Amino acid sequence: MKLIIKGGRVIDPANGTDKKLDILVENGKVVKKSSNIDLNGEKVIDAANLIVTPGFIDMHTHLREPGREDKETIASGTRSAARGGFTTICCMPNTQPPVDSIAGVKFILVTAAQEGIINVFPVGCITKGREGKELAEIGKMNNAGIVGISDDGSPVMNAQIMRHALEYTKMFDIPVLAHCEDLNLSAGGVMNEGFMSTVLGLKGIPRQAEETMVSRDIELTELTGGKIHIQHITTLNSVEIIRQAKRKKIKVSCETCPQYFSLSDEAVRGYNTSAKVNPPLRTDKDIKAIKKGIADGTIDCIASDHAPHTDVEKAQEFDAAPFGTIGLETMFPLIMTNLVDKKVLTLSRAIAKITINPARVLGLNKGTLSKGADADIAIINPKPVSTVTGDFVSLSKNSPFIGMKLKGSIVATIAGGKVVMQDGR
């Protein structure tokens, strides 16, 4: 099966490419890139006036299967991802039951192969049952195909166990993906601690709940020589702590999410549960610092933290509603609108943060359009402005971005040489 993507502006940050090229795809691989490839009866996608990039990689997705298939499934989540230009997603292990064994890993891989339409790489638990007490069988899960370990929203509070996790994973060269939150400082909290939480009478989560754990985990990384990736950072000081660590050559990488450079805790006003996320939305000064961290490279990756929840669960009292927003389908337009258009970074550098950078953190042989690479490709139109409606492919609709006018759309997504989404379908 052959496919030619014709006449697009190819942006491939890993190779420093930014020019008009045709791409020939054959047997799921990129076989040729040239300024003009003659047609020979292949299927053609006309990419004139469009941008062609490596397919996006989301290193922080919640697929909810097994356990909460009413919120999302591997089938629906991969379709939602494809709608957003993603060809690879890494699913967090906080399912029911949690992915803390080889059985869980294999379930995801098999289901993704049968029902999914893009690449799915599982993340395994750090500890059994995500309880923070005993290490899960990380080696066996690694053999089965995990790309990292994380206890997700239940951070390992015991520093000794975290130390062992960082030491143990050195053998496998997989990162520990850390959700940094001191559970004692954040206990009962539902939004950022600040003026808004004071006015709304909601229990706040201080920024230090994140920052103290970012510091701890970096110290433990220095101690062990392990590989840490800090998930969804949100505060000015988190950016600064990681910046310093990188200067000291500690092996740390990090991500943020579109909600943390797009929204402040003002979005919670009126007890808007779609803006209830963990870590919580912070303040304008944090947004500024996050953007600076993105611009200067302190923040390596942008991830979605796609966290689907049903309408019924979100239509509760603010304290009772679960944390999380979906994000796969709004990711690129938010990056385009709030980062590229605002000159925080170039389109090429923005693409790097959702392609080659996460691939490098996770050790995936993906995220580029080099000759011979997997034909995982996104075709983008950066220009059209449209209003976000609730019409998502995801089974869940919990998004604080509904109603926003955003720029840029995904025209087609190609995973392993196969067109998995074109013109919204």
Add this chain to the structure above:
Amino acid sequence: MELKSKDLLGLEYLSRKEIQLILDTTIPFKNLFTRSVKKVPPLRGKTVVILFYEPSTRTRASFELAAKRLNADTLNITVSSSSVVKGESLIDTGKTLEAMKADFVVIRHGMAGAAHLLARTVKASVINAGDGSHEHPTQGLLDMFTMREKFGSISGLKVAIVGDILHSRVARSNIWGLNKMGAKVYVVGPSTLIPKFIEDLNVTVCYNLKEIIGELDVVNILRIQKERTVESLFPSLHEYHKIFGVTEEMLGKSKKSLLIMHPGPMNRGIEISSVVADSERSVITEQVTNGIAVRMSILYLLGGKASEINY
């Protein structure tokens, strides 16, 4: 002049003029109480549902009397907190009340924003009778009515709110209301119970009531919850009493005209001494009387909106 919203969710959302209107409208209702027949007809045929998710005697009784004195029918629904967990959602309860054609829903709930959620769900006028640590607007209004009655005007008064500011919906409603009416507001309490950002609401933070007592016109004393010691917010009720308990000794340098207020129920001997609670400066029982009149005023003013409901 009328109220802009169909609901009363908090004093944050009312203008100075609206607060003025509510307080002015309260006067004739209070005058009714000295008559042998205390009932007037404005809400005849209307249904007021009093939906309480937290235990309360005084606020519930006050709303019920206020509604009955306006000739409305009342329906009391108590939901124990244990049945919230397995019971129906607030939105479903709201839809049920709507199907019963309620005109008003008075809601007390342990979670901030519950009244907002209900107000978005139902056509009925929703009155917030306390939502978590957020607001308790009718308490704020009755406190202000009591102050205005005693001093003639709220503008220029110096009012201290003493106690657990962090968790207090009474404090927040008083702060919004008093600032809008031109009073100067102090908050006094243990530093663990005064949120750092409260100063941005235009209040002055103080950790020692004695330092400012000479300037004050009103001391509004909040109930202190014993459970806060479990959270290590302060060590013991005894220590709280020693430092923040309002006693005669504490009031030594105060103005003669100082008013002592408390939203109740009181912990005598903890946040307030019995002598102070029963002294001539105390208007605590008058607050209770005024509470009914203020709630009549609110039901009456929102009644105009309720009559526009198109079921």
